[in-house]
Amino acid sequence: xxxxxxHFNGFGSxxxxxxxxxxxxxxxxxxxxxxxxxxYDNAEQGMNRFSGKEEGFxxxxxxxxxxxxxxxxxxxxxxxxxxxxxxxxxxxSGMAAITTLMLSNLKSGDKVVSHFSLYGGSDDLLQTVLPAxxxxxxxxxxxxxxxxxxxxxxxxxxxxxxxxxxxxPTIQCVDLEQLSxxxxxxxxxxxxxxxxxxxxxxxxxxxxxxxxxxSTTKFxxxxxxxxxxxxxxxxxxxxxxxxxxxxxxxxxNANPFDAFLLIQGIKTLELRMIRHCHNASEVANFLNHHxxxxxxxxxxxxxxPSYEIATKQMKHPGAMLSFELKDGLQGGISFMNxxxxxxxxxxxxxxxxxxxxxASMTHQSVSxxxxxxxxxxxxxxxMSVGIEDLQDIINDLEQALS
Ligand SMILES: *Cc1c(COP(=O)(O)O)cnc(C)c1O
Numbered sequence: 001x002x003x004x005x006x007h008f009n010g011f012g013s014x015x016x017x018x019x020x021x022x023x024x025x026x027x028x029x030x031x032x033x034x035x036x037x038x039x040y041d042n043a044e045q046g047m048n049r050f051s052g053k054e055e056g057f058x059x060x061x062x063x064x065x066x067x068x069x070x071x072x073x074x075x076x077x078x079x080x081x082x083x084x085x086x087x088x089x090x091x092x093s094g095m096a097a098i099t100t101l102m103l104s105n106l107k108s109g110d111k112v113v114s115h116f117s118l119y120g121g122s123d124d125l126l127q128t129v130l131p132a133x134x135x136x137x138x139x140x141x142x143x144x145x146x147x148x149x150x151x152x153x154x155x156x157x158x159x160x161x162x163x164x165x166x167x168x169p170t171i172q173c174v175d176l177e178q179l180s181x182x183x184x185x186x187x188x189x190x191x192x193x194x195x196x197x198x199x200x201x202x203x204x205x206x207x208x209x210x211x212x213x214x215s216t217t218k219f220x221x222x223x224x225x226x227x228x229x230x231x232x233x234x235x236x237x238x239x240x241x242x243x244x245x246x247x248x249x250x251x252x253n254a255n256p257f258d259a260f261l262l263i264q265g266i267k268t269l270e271l272r273m274i275r276h277c278h279n280a281s282e283v284a285n286f287l288n289h290h291x292x293x294x295x296x297x298x299x300x301x302x303x304x305p306s307y308e309i310a311t312k313q314m315k316h317p318g319a320m321l322s323f324e325l326k327d328g329l330q331g332g333i334s335f336m337n338x339x340x341x342x343x344x345x346x347x348x349x350x351x352x353x354x355x356x357x358x359a360s361m362t363h364q365s366v367s368x369x370x371x372x373x374x375x376x377x378x379x380x381x382x383m384s385v386g387i388e389d390l391q392d393i394i395n396d397l398e399q400a401l402s
Contacts, residue, residue: 011080011200012270019072019263030069030263032256036060062248066256070263074220074230077199077269078212084205087239088232089247090259094195094215095121096252097229101191101211102160104246108134110159113151115142115174117167117374119193119215120362126162142174143305145182152186163209164193165202166310169322169358169382170297170375173306176207176313184208195219196348200273202314210234218349219319222265222272226258272351272387276319279353279393280385286394287323292331292401294324294379320348325379325401332357332379338400341392348384353393356382 002008002017023031038057040046048054057063071088079086091097102125106112114126116139126137138155142148142163152158161183165173176192183190191211192204198219204212214220216228231247233239247253284298299310300317310317325331335357336344342353346362356362359378363371371377385393 011077014076014080015073015269016267018076019069021069030066030260032260033060033064033066034256035064060256061251061253064254064256064259066259066263067254070216070228070254070259070266071230073263073266074199074214074216075232077266078194078203078205078232080199080203082203082205084234085236086205086232086234087236088230089239089244090216090254090262091229091231091247092252092254093227094119094193094213094217094229095125096250097213097215097231098122098125098193100243100247100250100252101213101231102130102135103250104243105189105211106130106135106159109157111136111138111155111157112160112162113138113140113142113148113155113158113188114162115140115164115167115172117170117172118162118164119168119195122162122164122193142179143172145175145178148179149182152182152188158186158188160189160191162191162193163204164195165313166196166299166306166318166320167193168320169380171299171304171306171317171320171322173299173309173313175309176202176204176209180207180209196320197314197318198269198273200270201277201316201318205232205234207313216262217347219273219276220266220269220349221262222268222349222351223261224347224350224352225265226261228254228258228262273316273319275387276385277316279387279390280319280321281317282390283383283385283393283397284321286397287321290401292326294326296324297322319385320383321385322380322382324377325381327379329359329378332381333360335381335400336360339396340399341388341396342386350384351387353386353388353396354384358382 037059049056067090071090075088180190189210192209194212195215195218212232214230281300287293288296298321299306345354346356358376363376
């Protein structure tokens with residue numbers, strides 16, 4: 001553990017050291033605190049913990065030392081080199097974090113505005129769960145700032161703007177700076193799902209965003225070994241009161257083992273992201289010149305509609321891309337079947353390269369008309385580029401495309 005008087009400055013050092021405290025038994029790594037409750041020396045101490053007079057853990061649904069290390073690490077990374085303080089709460093999953101975000105900020109009669117290209121679970125939450133509670137979701141094209149302003153102007157009771165950038169499956173980006181500015185003019189809260197970018201590539205708090213959510217299941221964990229989520233907010237007081245209470249009552253707490261895996265994963269975030277990003281740029285170039293590929297969606301290609309926004313707000317356009325095969329549904333199925341090293345699966349952000357075919361997998365039940373609207377064509381392949389040797393990834397793609 002670094003000396004308190006030594007100030008390390010790098011993002012990589014922060015990922016490795018932030019949040020770590022000296023263990024009572026001098027264990028090098030944070031222990032997995034597999035304990036549902038925490039004990040008191042006497043009744044007075046119990047009283048003082050409950051009243052908040054004394055710091056200390058009470059019950060793991062409320063908080064746990066292993067969770068805390070992960071929370072402090074992610075907090076440090078999302079505010080890295082920014083002069084602000086934020087508060088983070090670890091959750092059982094990305095969806096649990098998003099649920100706490102929504103239910104601690106919105107009530108019946110409120111409206112939330114979002115973009116049409118969202119993670120499937122978030123989209124479903126906004127379109128089915130929230131409306132059943134009397135919270136209206138307005139889904140519009142937020143890449144068009146005029147449409148965005150028009151919606152904010154014409155609707156009363158909009159409480160939150162919910163953003164996700166970059167987003168599936170066409171790697172669309174929305175402009176964090178402009179949308180945040182616009183929302184502030186109308187007194188609206190702004191939340192951003194930063195899962196695809198990670199704090200290494202993009203820091204939404206830099207743009208006055210109020211809340212950040214992550215599915216830590218993806219790049220932050222990095223190894224596909226645990227489900228998790230985190231919610232961060234820049235109004236520390238609100239986070240420690242209303243949001244904490246909502247989180248505790250909804251019961252979407254993390255568990256110590258998954259938090260431990262997450263902590264170990266985050267330590268190599270910078271190294272992994274550098275390689276993920278390098279490989280993704282090269283793979284995008286390779287696919288872009290391949291005769292079997294009709295189109296490549298990668299925000300690092302100057303032909304991509306989000307190229308300029310991605311260049312402005314991200315350190316690098318990231319490791320997610322999708323591409324369209326000329327041979328449609330059959331072409332997609334045949335390509336997926338031929339893969340020999342890359343992994344056929346959904347999800348993203350792991351060390352190995354993952355490919356999925358939305359038309360035959362995740363979006364099978366979605367009507368053709370809807371798929372078209374979301375640009376999910378029959379031959380679309382989604383790819384999370386891993387950190388294997390670049391040439392091996394390209395060789396596998398090449399033989400599967402042939
Ligand atoms: C996976 C994902 C989620 C949901 O996270 P879970 O951990 O699966 O609950 C939310 N947003 C994005 C962008 C995701 O990729």
